[in-house]
Amino acid sequence: MTARQDPARRRPGPRRALTEDEILDAALSLLDAGGVQAASIRGIAAQVGVAPNAVYTYFPDKAAVVRALVERLLGEVDHDVFADRGRPWRERVEALALDLRAHLSAHPGAVSLMIGGRMGGPHALALNERLLELLADAGLPPTDAARASYLLIVHVFGSIALEVADPHQVGPLPPETERIAARRQALASMPVERFPRSAAAAATMADFISTEQYLWGLRRLLDGLATWGDAASTR
Amino acid sequence: MTARQDPARRRPGPRRALTEDEILDAALSLLDAGGVQAASIRGIAAQVGVAPNAVYTYFPDKAAVVRALVERLLGEVDHDVFADRGRPWRERVEALALDLRAHLSAHPGAVSLMIGGRMGGPHALALNERLLELLADAGLPPTDAARASYLLIVHVFGSIALEVADPHQVGPLPPETERIAARRQALASMPVERFPRSAAAAATMADFISTEQYLWGLRRLLDGLATWGDAASTR
DNA sequence: ACCTGAACACCGTTCAAGT
DNA sequence: ACCTGAACACCGTTCAAGT
Numbered sequence: 001m002t003a004r005q006d007p008a009r010r011r012p013g014p015r016r017a018l019t020e021d022e023i024l025d026a027a028l029s030l031l032d033a034g035g036v037q038a039a040s041i042r043g044i045a046a047q048v049g050v051a052p053n054a055v056y057t058y059f060p061d062k063a064a065v066v067r068a069l070v071e072r073l074l075g076e077v078d079h080d081v082f083a084d085r086g087r088p089w090r091e092r093v094e095a096l097a098l099d100l101r102a103h104l105s106a107h108p109g110a111v112s113l114m115i116g117g118r119m120g121g122p123h124a125l126a127l128n129e130r131l132l133e134l135l136a137d138a139g140l141p142p143t144d145a146a147r148a149s150y151l152l153i154v155h156v157f158g159s160i161a162l163e164v165a166d167p168h169q170v171g172p173l174p175p176e177t178e179r180i181a182a183r184r185q186a187l188a189s190m191p192v193e194r195f196p197r198s199a200a201a202a203a204t205m206a207d208f209i210s211t212e213q214y215l216w217g218l219r220r221l222l223d224g225l226a227t228w229g230d231a232a233s234t235r
Numbered sequence: 236m237t238a239r240q241d242p243a244r245r246r247p248g249p250r251r252a253l254t255e256d257e258i259l260d261a262a263l264s265l266l267d268a269g270g271v272q273a274a275s276i277r278g279i280a281a282q283v284g285v286a287p288n289a290v291y292t293y294f295p296d297k298a299a300v301v302r303a304l305v306e307r308l309l310g311e312v313d314h315d316v317f318a319d320r321g322r323p324w325r326e327r328v329e330a331l332a333l334d335l336r337a338h339l340s341a342h343p344g345a346v347s348l349m350i351g352g353r354m355g356g357p358h359a360l361a362l363n364e365r366l367l368e369l370l371a372d373a374g375l376p377p378t379d380a381a382r383a384s385y386l387l388i389v390h391v392f393g394s395i396a397l398e399v400a401d402p403h404q405v406g407p408l409p410p411e412t413e414r415i416a417a418r419r420q421a422l423a424s425m426p427v428e429r430f431p432r433s434a435a436a437a438a439t440m441a442d443f444i445s446t447e448q449y450l451w452g453l454r455r456l457l458d459g460l461a462t463w464g465d466a467a468s469t470r
Numbered sequence: 471a472c473c474t475g476a477a478c479a480c481c482g483t484t485c486a487a488g489t
Numbered sequence: 490a491c492c493t494g495a496a497c498a499c500c501g502t503t504c505a506a507g508t
Contacts, residue, residue, distance in 0.1 A: 115396050129431075133432060142439065147448060195360045198363045200377060200381075201384065220459035227458050
C-alpha cells in the first residue's frame with residue numbers, strides 16, 4: 001500500500017511534490033467535512049493543489065486511496081489499552097471495543113468505507129491478531145476464538161454503521177444530548193397506533209446514551225460466549 | 236412513499252406511462268446485475284425507456300428511490316414463519332433471522348443501501364414490531380426487549396454487510412462452495428509469520444458455511460439474552 | 471400532468487505531451 | 490518520474506418547452 005519506489009535509481013523529472021500521507025490527510029479532512037461524496041479524487045487533488053490526474057501517480061485508483069485511508073485509521077488504535085494480560089479478559093474486550101468505537105465515530109464518513117471493503121491490510125490483521133490472542137487468553141479453543149472474534153467484529157462495525165446511518169448530516173457526530181433531542185423529535189412522526197411496541201421502544205431507546213446500548217449489547221454477547229464456553233468445557 | 240395523486244382531478248396531459256413499481260423493478264434488476272453504481276437514475280430511465288428526468292415525476296430524488304426500494308425488499312419478508320406463538324421463542328428468532336438473511340443475500344447490492352439509510356418505513360417498522368412482540372412473548376420486559384431487538388438487528392445487518400463486502404464481485408452471491416474456494420485462495424497471500432492466529436483463524440473460517448457462522452453468532456447472542464434474563468428475574 | 475432536449479456542475483479515469 | 494491540459498464516458502438534477 002505504501003512505498004512504491006526504492007529511493008535508489010530515480011533519475012529524471014521533478015521530485016514528487018506530495019507524499020501519500022498528504023493525500024490521505026486531504027481525503028480524511030474532506031471526508032470529515034463533507035461526507036463520502038466530498039472525498040473525491042478531484043476534491044483531494046484540489047485540496048493538495050495539484051491536477052486531478054496527478055493523484056494517479058501515488059495510487060492506482062480511488063479504491064486504493066480508500067483502502068489506504070481505512071488502514072491508516074485502523075492503525076491509530078492503541079493496542080496497549082487491551083494488551084494488559086493482568087486484567088480480566090472481558091474488560092480487555094470492552095476496552096478494545098470502546099477504543100475502536102471512539103476512533104470510528106471520530107470519522108463517521110469512514111465507517112461505510114470500512115464496511116464496504118475487506119479490511120485485510122496489516123493494521124486490520126494486527127488488530128484481529130490481538131483480539132484472537134485475547135480470546136485465547138480467555139480459554140477459548142482456536143476454532144471458537146475464530147468464530148467469537150468474527151462475531152465481535154460484526155457487533156462493533158454493525159453497531160457503528162447503524163449509528164452513523166444518517167445521510168442528512170455530514171461532519172462529526174453531534175454530541176449525545178443533541179442526538180437524543182433529534183431522536184425524540186423523530187418520534188413525533190411515528191404512527192403509534194399501528195406500531196405501538198416500536199413507538200414505545202423508540203421512546204425508551206431515545207434516552208439511552210448510544211455508548212450504553214453498545215456496551216449492553218457487547219456484554220450480552222460476552223455472556224453468550226461465556227456460558228457456551230463453560231458448557232463446552234463440561235462436555 | 237407511494238400514491239402521490241388521488242385518482243380524481245387529473246385533467247390535462249398524457250396518463251403516466253410508468254408506475255413507481257416499474258421504476259423500482261428496473262432499479263432492482265440493475266442493482267442485481269451491476270451493483271450499486273449500476274443502479275443510477277439514468278440507467279433506470281434507460282431501462283424503462285424514458286428520459287432521465289422523467290423519473291423525477293415519480294420520485295423527488297434518488298434518495299427517495301432508494302428508500303422505496305429498501306422498503307419494498309423489507310416488505311417481502313414473510314411474517315408467518317416467525318409469528319407462530321406455539322413455537323419456542325428462540326426458534327422464532329432464528330426463523331426471522333434466516334428469512335431476513337435469505338432476502339438480503341438475494342440482493343447483495345441492496346445491503347449497503349439498507350445500512351446507509353434509516354430503515355424507518357412502514358415495512359421496516361412492521362418487522363420491528365413483530366420482533367418486539369416476539370421478545371415480549373419470551374418474557375423480556377419492554378426496555379430489555381427494545382435493547383435486545385436493536386442488538387439482533389445489528390447482528391443481522393452487520394453480518395450480511397460484512398459478508399457481501401467484496402467490491403470486486405457484482406451480481407448474486409456465488410454458491411457457498413465457490414466462496415469457500417475463494418477464501419482458501421486468499422489465504423495464500425496472508426503473511427503467516429506476522430499474523431499466525433489470524434492465518435489459522437482464516438483457515439478455519441474458510442471452511443465454515445457462512446450460514447453456520449451467522450447462526451452460531453445468533454445463538455451466542457440469544458444465550459447472552461437468556462442468562463441475563465434469568466439473572467434479571469432472580470433479582 | 472407528464473415527458474422531452476438541453477444544459478449545469480459534477481464524477482473517475484485515460485492519454486498525449488511537457489519537463 | 491512526475492505533472493499538466495484535454496478529453497471521454499459517465500453522474501444527479503434543473504429548466505424551459507412541448508402536449
